Amino acid sequence: MDEVKQLVQDIKNGNLKPIYFLMGEEPYYIDKISDFIEETVLSEEERGFNQVVLYGRDITVEDIVSNAKRYPMMAEYQVVIVKEAQDLSRTIEKLTPYAENPQRSTILVINYKYKKIDKRKALYKGINKVGVVYESKKLYENQVADWIRRVLSPKDYTITPKASQMLVEFLGTDLSKISNELQKLQIILPTGSQITPELIEENIGISKDFNNFELRKAIGERNVVKAHQIVNYFSENPKDNPMVMTISLLFNFFSQLLHFHGLNDKSPRSVASALKINPYFVNEYINAARNYPMKKVSAIVATLREFDVKSKGVGANAISQGDLLKELLVKIL
Template sequence: MDEVLKIINDLKAGTIKPIYFLMGEEPYYIDKLTEYIENNILSEDEKGFNQTVIYGRDATIEDIVSNAKRYPMMAERQVVVVREAQELSRTIDKLESYAENPQPTTVLVVAYKYKTLDKRKKLVKLIAKNGVLFESKKLYENQVGTWIQRLLQGRGYSIEPKANAMLVEFLGNDLSRISNELDKLQIILPKGHTITPKDIEYNIGFSKDFNVFELQNAIGSKDQLKAYKIAQYFADNPKDNPLVVTVSLVFGFFVKLLKYHGLKDKDPRAAAPVLGVNPFFMKDYEVAIKNYPMKKVSSIVASLREIDVKSKGVGANSLSNHDLLKEMLVKIFN
């Protein structure tokens, strides 16, 4: 995110490079940088003659170079944007000669999503020398919560830890999807608002009472009635609560609990980063570690491996989601 802000600040300051090669597994920042350049380098009057969008599946490197070498019309520069450039991965090295001597009055933006160039290649070195080479890496899920906080802070909002964790849990590390959902909330909620689990439930559709965090809490505190109620809800709503995901998350909870048992320093503030847990949820682990001795946790982890295999359809063709969820809880609580 800091690198993205630096590129945008440089553009605002008038430090404009002739090539922006945007590559990587995370499309969110590639899209944002591409949109920013499209919207801000040229005036509306200049765009008609001087802004060209090319799609990788419909063009060749020769087409791109030909467009990039044109001179702008009645403007200081032109912008050439290549979307879906990964479609040209087999011939992308042909861009070498242009990257070695790019047209100074052209801003060439290459959106190379889901892939990266081999950094040992001459093309990479030429782009880095004469332009901007940006790699957009996927965030790990334990980094997404901080990303959400920073994004909302920049937009004038804040978010409660549980609401933040709900977004990460249900949307994973798909930054574009998370951003789209936050856009919807911004339309409804006033600036300065702190987003709550209720806001998430009412406006995005995730239940604040029947979700994996509440299931985790019920299991950790040995609240069997609550756990079975949530399991029933999951069984009745399998599309919103896939069994494979539920089992995986419960398995992850107990693996972290096993790791927690093995820590010498069990202070929640010290343990949270080691376990990769939002500090807000450490209270659940503090309760669970008292309810589940290490030997029991090891046994549960082994049982959950079996349930995980069954949840993927191996050796459990006749068992329903409800039966497997019930089996999972029986093995945990007994």
Template sequence: MTFEDILNNLKKKIYHPIYFLMGEESYFIDQISDYINQHVLTDAEKGFNQHILYGKDTDIDTIITYARRFPMMSSHQVIIVREAQNIKKIEELESYVKNPLNSTILVLNYKYKTIDKRKTFSKLIGQKGVLFESKKIYDNQLPDWIKRYLATRNYTIVPQASMLLAEYLGTDLSKVSNELDKLIISLPENSQITPDHIEKNIGISKDYNIFELQNALGERNVLKSNQIINYFSANQNANPFPRTISSLYQFFMKILTYHFLEDKSQNAVASSLGVHPFFVKSYIAAAKQYPIRKVVEIISTLRDFDMKSKGLGNVSSSAGDLQKEMIYKILH
């Protein structure tokens, strides 16, 4: 079952006796667990029928003892085990999994780790309840995730704004969702979010950011490229050099990939590069400015400056000076 399937079933009051929520991305685990915590039982029912346990302070026998109790004046009881990854020999829960109580909803938050899906224990959970793996999303998936998250709250976002947020917030979905929630609060209902909104409410400059730098470099606009890199140099905390190098490396790798594509239609390019179709024209324009040999040279330059940013082959140059030198070598 997907994250959306599980939440939709919960909203329809379709419950399972066991929810084993595991994986690297804590956001989805927290969302499912919190929904069960907040919505399955009424406040009056929670007093006798809802229990929160912690993996480091409990054991399998205690969990089974709680799980085998019957609810009082309620159709269900809820047991949430947080930090279940700290429980030793979690597979010993198998005796309960074989024959769980339908009146118990047992939720195990098994964060940052997974259990072997090939083993009997995992298969039993899948048969008797829900075995959900919460996977980290990739960088190129984040803009679409932001778009979907906002759509569930009746907001839209322009592609430039979603890319900007994705680049500067990273793939920590808890952090991203918190920033989006704060942004929503400051805007009228059903708004379309633009870079102007992001600059005003989150503090990411709409004119001096990595995407404007990429566009300026792609156009070989020397003046604008230098204006942006000078801003980066003066604002290192908001624009760390390693992130700039990483973003430019990905940008020029995409240009190199474009050069070797046989099908250069917009949809084919967007699919091959893993970008929104809106941005395809900027890669086409950049490819015209940078032939294959120059792109290969730039990628090598970026690797050199990555090493220098880590202190290898660099004795005294500041990050700001290195950034300016790097941009000069890219453009000339």
């Protein structure tokens, strides 16, 4: 995120490069940087003659070079933006000669989503010498809550840890989807508001009481009644609560609990650092460790692996996902 801020600031300051090659698994920042260049480098009057957007599925690398080599009309720069350039992955290396000698009055922006170019090859070296190669990496799940907080902070909004966890659980690590939901909340909430689980439930439709986060907590506390209530809810709403996601979250939880048991320093700060979790959730692990000794945790991890296979139809074709989940819960508790 800091790299993106610096890149945007450089563009604002007029420190422009002839090529921006935006690549990687996370499309959110690729789109953000590309859109920022599209909207700010040229004035509205200049864009009509000097800005073109191309799509990888419709063009060749030769088309890109041909457009990039044109001169601007009544402007200092022209901007050429290539979207979905990953569709040209088999021929993208043909861009090397242009990268080694780019048109200085052209700002060429390549959006190369979900893939990367080989950093050992001439294309990468050529672009990196004269332009910018930005790799947008996928965030790990335990990094997304902090990302949400950092995105909201400049806009004068805050969010509770549980609300962040609900968004991550429901939307995964897809930053574009999370950003869209946050924007919806910002439209209806006054500046300075705190986003709470109740607001998430009311406006996005994620249950604050019946979700994987609450199931994990109930299991950790050995709250049998609450855990069964949540699993019954999941059984009645299987499309909104896929078993594979539940197993994945529980597997991560008990794997971390196994790690917790092996820690010498179990102070809250040390635990948060070692498990890479928000300090807000440390007590959840401390309480769970009291309820599940290491031997029991090891057995649960093995059970979760077994049920992960079953949830994918191996050896359990005739059993519904809901019944499998109920059986899993009994074995854990």
